[in-house]
Amino acid sequence: MSKVIVSSLYDSDVFRMACRQFDKAADAINLPDAIRDRTKYPRRCLAVALPVRRADGSVTVFEGYRVQHNLSTGPSKGGIRFHQDVTIGEVAALAMWMSWKCSLVGLPYGGAKGGVIVDPSRLSESELEHLSRRYMQEMVNFVGPHTDVPAPDVGTNEKIMGWMMDTYSNHVGHVVPGVVTGKPIALGGSQGRREATGAGVAYLVRKYLEDLRIPIGDATVAIQGFGNVGSETAVALANYGAKIIAISDYTGGIFNPRGLDIRKAVTYVRTQKVLHNFDGGEPISNETLLELECTVLVPAALERVITKKNASRLRCRLLAEAANGPTTNEADKILEQRDDLELIPDVLCNSGGVIVSYFEWLQNLSNYYWSIEEVMTKLQATLDKAKDSVDYQKRKFKFSRRLAALTLGIQRVADAKESRGLFP
Numbered sequence: 056m057s058k059v060i061v062s063s064l065y066d067s068d069v070f071r072m073a074c075r076q077f078d079k080a081a082d083a084i085n086l087p088d089a090i091r092d093r094t095k096y097p098r099r100c101l102a103v104a105l106p107v108r109r110a111d112g113s114v115t116v117f118e119g120y121r122v123q124h125n126l127s128t129g130p131s132k133g134g135i136r137f138h139q140d141v142t143i144g145e146v147a148a149l150a151m152w153m154s155w156k157c158s159l160v161g162l163p164y165g166g167a168k169g170g171v172i173v174d175p176s177r178l179s180e181s182e183l184e185h186l187s188r189r190y191m192q193e194m195v196n197f198v199g200p201h202t203d204v205p206a207p208d209v210g211t212n213e214k215i216m217g218w219m220m221d222t223y224s225n226h227v228g229h230v231v232p233g234v235v236t237g238k239p240i241a242l243g244g245s246q247g248r249r250e251a252t253g254a255g256v257a258y259l260v261r262k263y264l265e266d267l268r269i270p271i272g273d274a275t276v277a278i279q280g281f282g283n284v285g286s287e288t289a290v291a292l293a294n295y296g297a298k299i300i301a302i303s304d305y306t307g308g309i310f311n312p313r314g315l316d317i318r319k320a321v322t323y324v325r326t327q328k329v330l331h332n333f334d335g336g337e338p339i340s341n342e343t344l345l346e347l348e349c350t351v352l353v354p355a356a357l358e359r360v361i362t363k364k365n366a367s368r369l370r371c372r373l374l375a376e377a378a379n380g381p382t383t384n385e386a387d388k389i390l391e392q393r394d395d396l397e398l399i400p401d402v403l404c405n406s407g408g409v410i411v412s413y414f415e416w417l418q419n420l421s422n423y424y425w426s427i428e429e430v431m432t433k434l435q436a437t438l439d440k441a442k443d444s445v446d447y448q449k450r451k452f453k454f455s456r457r458l459a460a461l462t463l464g465i466q467r468v469a470d471a472k473e474s475r476g477l478f479p
């Protein structure tokens with residue numbers, strides 16, 4: 056019965072995709088029926104209407120959500136997405152993946168996610184601030200440093216996290232930096248948080264290339280999405296000596312087989328907001344970028360871009376899933392058959408973001424702040440441990456790397472639920 060109610064609320068392609076991934080992993084570890092649905096479905100959600108006065112005096116009401124998937128091992132954790140295509144089903148799927156990710160890398164967090172249906176590029180700075188503050192005002196009783204800790208995701212950034220932290224702190228009457236992570240450093244943000252997701256992706260790419268005995272200096276890289284994650288991944292991989300041959304954003308891509316000047320691209324996007332007309336190479340479409348011949352392909356934009364149509368046409372050696380959910384289940388089946396392609400699954404690949412968010416939260420709770428060296432050393436040690444456990448699980452059970460990562464994450468959440476028992 057509960058199955059029908061819950062799945063109809065969240066029903067969407069992406070939620071069904073997350074559920075099918077869960078079912079496959081639960082079958083692989085023989086998760087008992089009594090614990091399955093409790094582990095699978097989101098615990099609770101909140102939908103809110105957000106009225107914002109526009110620059111012309113009119114009022115627009117935006118719709119926002121927060122889904123808390125699991126709170127068994129600590130507060131839930133997950134970003135807030137501002138995008139015109141957000142649905143509650145997408146937010147629920149992203150919250151599920153956050154649970155498996157936090158559990159996989161050993162953080163004492165459950166998973167959550169938030170979203171607002173809005174194209175932030177169409178709002179003025181002050182409209183964006185009002186929307187962000189109104190969202191947090193509506194969430195005041197639903198989030199908190201010991202309940203649920205938001206962070207940036209697509210369309211949100213550290214400035215927005217700063218407004219949200221200020222709104223929450225004003226409400227409770229004292230400064231609460233630990234209510235969100237990914238804040239400006241001046242407000243208790245962590246050294247390295249802005250770079251963390253991309254730095255983690257690049258670090259894991261380097262490690263997997265070492266396993267494949269491919270010198271990073273010989274590697275060519277194509278990256279879809281040039282926001283926080285895509286651009287920081289590009290910068291870190293270029294610093295390691297890799298050649299970035301293609302980048303893109305929602306306006307299209309740029310390709311240069313001799314290598315792109317990533318610093319120039321970052322500066323260009325900082326001023327122009329988009330890559331459109333960046334003159335470092337030839338224009339290409341996002342679809343073509345995914346099928347370029349390269350050593351490493353990094354989808355770092357939205358979900359479900361690698362499908363049954365293009366999965367057999369990917370020409371990379373390593374697919375590093377910086378985005379959440381970039382590969383459909385149908386595509387995944389095709390990739391599993393391909394011996395010529397290694398995959399770093401999203402829950403491992405982009406976990407650097409939530410790992411450093413955890414470090415930020417620890418620093419906020421203790422009021423003791425770490426150096427960038429300390430943050431990066433601990434990030435790399437955490438990623439090394441997670442990578443080793445995934446690869447061990449993969450070898451031991453002859454799983455795909457995605458199945459290995461998901462089974463580890465899911466098993467630990469299920470174990471925690473089992474140990475807590477069922478209330479009442």
Ligand code: NAD
Binds near residue numbers: 211280358406
């Ligand atoms: P962002 O908003 O900073 O950047 C998103 C980028 O994707 C932009 O360059 C945008 O133009 C591009 N994009 C949007 N639609 C596109 C399309 N249809 N085709 C091609 N490009 C498109 O977001 P982000 O924080 O970099 O997040 C990117 C991905 O990484 C998301 O899947 C997010 O969930 C995931 N992620 C983010 C973090 C984080 O710390 N920000 C952590 C883990 C995972």
